[in-house]
Amino acid sequence: MKEMNFYQHENGVRWANFTCLQELGLRHGISTRIGGRSRGELGTLNLSIKVDDSPEYLQFNRRNFFEAVGVRQDNVVSTGQVHGCHVAVVDPADAGKRLEATDALVTGTPGLGLLLFFADCVPFLLFDPVRKVIGLSHAGWRGTFQSIGPRTIAVMQHTFGTDPSDCVVGIGPSIGPDDYEVDRPVMDEIGNVWANTEAFSRRTGDEHWLLDLWEWNRRQLVEAGIRPGNIHISGISTMQQPEMFFSHRASLGKAGRFGVLVEL
Helix, strand or coil: CCCEEEEECCCCCEEEEEHHHHHCCCEEEEECCCCCCCCHHHCCCCCCCCCCCCHHHHHHHHHHHHHHHCCCHHHEEEEECCCCCCEEECCHHHCCCEEECCCEEEECCCCCEEEEEECCCEEEEEEECCCCEEEEEEECHHHHHCCHHHHHHHHHHHHHCCCHHHCEEEECCECCCCCCEEEHHHHHHHHCCCCCHHHCEEEEECCEEEECHHHHHHHHHHHCCCCHHHEEECCCECCCCCCCCCCCCCCCCCCCCEEEEEEC
16 A cells, blocks of 8 residues: 655645545645745755744745645644653643644644654654544654653553554654664664664664664554554655755755644
8 A cells, every 4th residue: 555645735835644544534744845935955845943944934834834734823733842752732722832842742632733843853643543632753763762652652541541552653754774874872872771673773884873763663653552554654764855855864954844744
């Protein structure tokens, strides 16, 4: 099955969603770099305020992305991500807010959009179609190291009664297993806590490894109770497609951010 579908809105925004989540009726969208006004390294559809972009361009870009996906801008909750593991449960009182130091959002409120930002880190969208709950997480290697996925699922369980085996997960465009090279200090830190690192990494030479964030997160989600067949990986490496998705590494740290938006 094709994991993702791509669309071009009449306003110029090119965006994508997961086939599996679309078939379940979940409104969601992943922006690309195409269809905005930002310039230079941020061109054209940067959605993040954490980079040096024009407020006018940013407002235009967000408005058009929300329009393309069909979500009301004033009903969206966003975050200031810090590569941590804090998961926030949000409700209508949070509409329009930007929550600081937060790397995952969960809600059971219909019509309340969740928005996070990416440029190589792993986005995963979690949907419980039984309890009608959604989660959205941001996982770089540090977030993965801190088990942001299982933590998000645990919050869905404890707050809304989610059974992880009911959940469907989409792992979105992010740096791929052939592109994410890390050095010995990173692997030593991971290996001090995580066993069997060879299941999600491979050595490429002296003091360097390729780290597979897709597989590392997939394994954590399965251990947290998600059925393997319910985990869908886009297979798109941002570093291999920097013309379509922002990539921090491909741009040597000068990238904008694409957005992932989900709403019940």
